[in-house]
Amino acid sequence: MIVTVEWMEEWFRRFDHDYFGGKLPVPELGLTRAKTRLGQLAYKRATRWGRTKLYDFKLSMSTYYDMTDRQAKSVLLHEMIHYIIGFTGLKDTAPHGIVFRGMMDNLNRKYGWDIRVMTSTKGWKVSEWAEERQKAKGPQTYLMLAIEMQDGKHYLSRVNPSFARRIESKLALVRELRSHRWYTTQEPYFEDYPQVRSLRGRRISKSDFEKLRNVLTPFEM
Structure with a gap:
């Protein structure tokens, strides 16, 4: 499957309800053609009186791969973990630190997902447009x-x-x-x-x- 914004919105709402307590407003959603960055959470940052707040979140997913349903949902959940950490102002030890890994391990263990800090795409099927681009570039x-x-x-x-x-x-x-x-x-x-x-x-x-x-x-x- 090639992800779409409509697919992202539908499963964002479901996962928010099922796993994140319905706390997350749907951010701006977008698509990229990135080969290695399967998902990305972008935001703006404002600091006032020594406190930093993140806002204007945008969650994007790549259409480079013809992903399986499970692969796409695991990528979306990865970015949603980043989102809830940033949205709620939780402090982590690193971008994929203790808080992130704790949430990731909990979802994998309790619900059988395959969310990873770093996902290998070796053997993944690429989309048709990406396949043509690969042949042309070498x-x-x-x-x-x-x-x-x-x-x-x-x-x-x-x-x-x-x-x-x-x-x-x-x-x-x-x-x-x-x-x-x-x-x-x-x-x-x-x-x-x-x-x-x-x-x-x-x-x-x-x-x-x-x-x-x-x-x-x-x-x-």
């Missing part, structure tokens, strides 16, 4: 930079190769840096990573980074 090679900071935080970047040496020279000046490593990969998962020209990256957990290392090939700069 495989791409990405240059990746993995960074570990002294405080244990991990960051991953997809780097524009023309700026790699400039970034490498700047790394030597970062006192908080514990280690860094360059990689190459043709893994489609990284297609949606922004290609950077400066020293910045996407924060990921150590466990998620260890999983991703299986599809990265070390590269000497």
Whole structure:
């Protein structure tokens, strides 16, 4: 099945009633063509008197895959967990921290869902338009930079190769840096990573980074 906004609204309301106590107003719903980001919750942030409030939520799902009913519903539930955490102002230890994982594990255990922090799409059926685009583009090679900071935080970047040496020279000046490593990969998962020209990256957990290392090939700069 290819998800639609109508499908999302119907199952959002059902899941809100069944699992979230009917607390969640239907956010703006949308569709994307993202290959690796199956779902996304976007919002605006306002800080006043030291307190931060999230608002203007938008929940999107990808039409890149011809998903099964169970796959699509698990993706929707993943984003709804993010939504209730943000909407109610709960504090979590990370984007997929203790609160998120507790809600996810509860839904999986009690109701048999397959909600995951990181979902592998290996073997998933792609939609017709995505299949045609894949054939036209062919495989791409990405240059990746993995960074570990002294405080244990991990960051991953997809780097524009023309700026790699400039970034490498700047790394030597970062006192908080514990280690860094360059990689190459043709893994489609990284297609949606922004290609950077400066020293910045996407924060990921150590466990998620260890999983991703299986599809990265070390590269000497």
